[in-house]
Amino acid sequence: MPVKYGQCFVFAGIVTTVCRAIGIPCRTVTNFSSAHDTDGSVTVDVHWDNRGNSELTSLNTDSIWNFHVWNDVWMRRKDLPAGNDGWQVLDSTPQETSDGEFRCGPSPLTAILNGKCDVNYDTAFIYAEVNADRVHWGKQDDGSWQTMNIDKSAVGKMLSTKKPDGLPIPDNFDDFEKFRDDITSQYKYIEGSERERMSVLSATQSAPRGLSRIYTKDNDIKIQILTPKSVKIGEDFEVVIEMSNSSGVSKTLSGRLICEVTKYTGTVVRQCKQEALDIEIEAYQQQSVTMHVSVDEYVDAVSEGAMFRCAMLSKVKESGQQFAALESFRLRLPDLTVQIRDRFLRTGVPVEVMISFDNPFKTRSLTNCVILAECPGMSHMKVFSTRNVMADEKLQTSIQITPDTRGTCPLFMTFNCDQIHDIKGTCTLYVQ
Incomplete structure (x- = not known):
C-alpha cells in the first residue's frame, strides 16, 4: 500500500537507510527544543500586547518544537569554498519553502557552528533551529514594538544520534545514555560562551533578515x-x-x-x-x-x-x-506494559497480547479508550476499543493479532483516550 502519512523521525530513518544502502555515510539526528523560524530573522520572536497577551496569531508565527529530526550526510561540497566538506544537514521534512519548493539543505555543519548563514543551502533556517535566541517584543503606547528581553539558551538542546557501535537498540532499555551520542558541540559552541555569542552575532549579520540591532543593550x-x-x-x-x-x-x-x-x-x-x-x-x-x-x-x-x-x-x-x-x-506519561506468553509464533496463527497500565488520575476515569497495534508486515494498523478505566485503577486487558510475516519484528502498542494520549509500549515478536 502507498504510504500516506509520516513524521520527521520516520522520513529521517528512511533517508539513513537509503544513503547507507548506496554507500553514503549518514546518521539520524534529533534536536530537542527545535526552533521554527518563519521569517528568516534567525530569532524566535514572541510579541506581547499591552494586556500581556502572547496569543497574537498574525505576529507570533515562530515556535519552538519539543523536538525535530533530520539527517547528517557526509559529502564533499565542491560548490562551496574549502573547509565546508564533511557532515551536511539534510532535512527530509522541510518546514518552510526554499526557492519556492519545500526542501532543506544540504548545509555544512561547520557553517552552522560558526553562524555563517550566507553559505548554501538553507543555513539560516537550520542555524535558527539549533541556536536561535528567543526575543520578547512588547507593544508600546504609540503602537511600536520594542525588545523587552532575550532568552539566550531556549533553543537547541541535547543534539543526539545513536552511537556508531554497529549494535541494535534492544526493545526495552532503561539507560538511554548508553546508546546516545551527544553531538551538540558539533552544531554549537558552549551555551553562553564568548564563541557562541560571536556565532549568534555572525548569524544575525549574515542571515537575509537578521536582527543584529537587538544586541545593543543588556x-x-x-x-x-x-x-x-x-x-x-x-x-x-x-x-x-x-x-x-x-x-x-x-x-x-x-x-x-x-x-x-x-x-x-x-x-x-x-x-x-x-x-x-x-x-x-x-x-x-x-x-x-x-x-x-x-x-x-x-x-x-x-x-x-x-x-x-x-x-x-x-x-x-x-x-x-x-x-x-x-x-x-x-509531564511523564504512565508506562504501557506489553507481554506475550508464547514468544515463538507462527504466521497466520492468532496470538494473545496482554496489556496493562495504571490510570494516573486519582479522581478521573478514562473514557473512549482505544488501543492501536502496529507491526512491520501488517497490512494496516489494528484498532481495538476497550472499556473505560476507573479512577486510580489498573487496566489489564488483552487483544488478538495474527502475524503474517516471518522473522523478528517489533510490535508497537499505543493507548489513547479522551484524557491522555500516546501512552506507548512495545515488545518483540519471533515469528516462524
Missing part, C-alpha cells in the same frame, strides 16, 4: 523559570521563577504568571492557571516566587505529549521596563 533584571523534573501526569506540580536585580537600586515588578497546556509544536491549547505578581527586589539581590498547579487545574486540557509552558510577563514600576520569560516542559 538588562539588569534577569528572570529564570525552573520547571518540574520527573513529575508524572496526575500529580500536582510547582514552577519556580527566580529573579535577580543587578542594578544599584531597588525595583518593583508587577505582572502575572501564566501556566498553559500546549501541543509539542508549541501551539497553546488552553490556559490552566494565572496568578498576579507584585514583588520588590532590592539592589543586587535575588527573589523567587512559586506557582502551584493542581491536577484539577490542568486535567481537562491535557494534550498530546502532556506538554506545558510557563510564562512570566512583568513591568518595572519605577522605569516602565518590560520583561518576559517562557519555559516549556512535559
Whole structure:
C-alpha cells in the first residue's frame, strides 16, 4: 500500500537507510527544543500586547518544537569554498519553502557552528533551529514594538544520534545514555560562551533578515523559570521563577504568571492557571516566587505529549521596563506494559497480547479508550476499543493479532483516550 502519512523521525530513518544502502555515510539526528523560524530573522520572536497577551496569531508565527529530526550526510561540497566538506544537514521534512519548493539543505555543519548563514543551502533556517535566541517584543503606547528581553539558551538542546557501535537498540532499555551520542558541540559552541555569542552575532549579520540591532543593550533584571523534573501526569506540580536585580537600586515588578497546556509544536491549547505578581527586589539581590498547579487545574486540557509552558510577563514600576520569560516542559506519561506468553509464533496463527497500565488520575476515569497495534508486515494498523478505566485503577486487558510475516519484528502498542494520549509500549515478536 502507498504510504500516506509520516513524521520527521520516520522520513529521517528512511533517508539513513537509503544513503547507507548506496554507500553514503549518514546518521539520524534529533534536536530537542527545535526552533521554527518563519521569517528568516534567525530569532524566535514572541510579541506581547499591552494586556500581556502572547496569543497574537498574525505576529507570533515562530515556535519552538519539543523536538525535530533530520539527517547528517557526509559529502564533499565542491560548490562551496574549502573547509565546508564533511557532515551536511539534510532535512527530509522541510518546514518552510526554499526557492519556492519545500526542501532543506544540504548545509555544512561547520557553517552552522560558526553562524555563517550566507553559505548554501538553507543555513539560516537550520542555524535558527539549533541556536536561535528567543526575543520578547512588547507593544508600546504609540503602537511600536520594542525588545523587552532575550532568552539566550531556549533553543537547541541535547543534539543526539545513536552511537556508531554497529549494535541494535534492544526493545526495552532503561539507560538511554548508553546508546546516545551527544553531538551538540558539533552544531554549537558552549551555551553562553564568548564563541557562541560571536556565532549568534555572525548569524544575525549574515542571515537575509537578521536582527543584529537587538544586541545593543543588556538588562539588569534577569528572570529564570525552573520547571518540574520527573513529575508524572496526575500529580500536582510547582514552577519556580527566580529573579535577580543587578542594578544599584531597588525595583518593583508587577505582572502575572501564566501556566498553559500546549501541543509539542508549541501551539497553546488552553490556559490552566494565572496568578498576579507584585514583588520588590532590592539592589543586587535575588527573589523567587512559586506557582502551584493542581491536577484539577490542568486535567481537562491535557494534550498530546502532556506538554506545558510557563510564562512570566512583568513591568518595572519605577522605569516602565518590560520583561518576559517562557519555559516549556512535559509531564511523564504512565508506562504501557506489553507481554506475550508464547514468544515463538507462527504466521497466520492468532496470538494473545496482554496489556496493562495504571490510570494516573486519582479522581478521573478514562473514557473512549482505544488501543492501536502496529507491526512491520501488517497490512494496516489494528484498532481495538476497550472499556473505560476507573479512577486510580489498573487496566489489564488483552487483544488478538495474527502475524503474517516471518522473522523478528517489533510490535508497537499505543493507548489513547479522551484524557491522555500516546501512552506507548512495545515488545518483540519471533515469528516462524
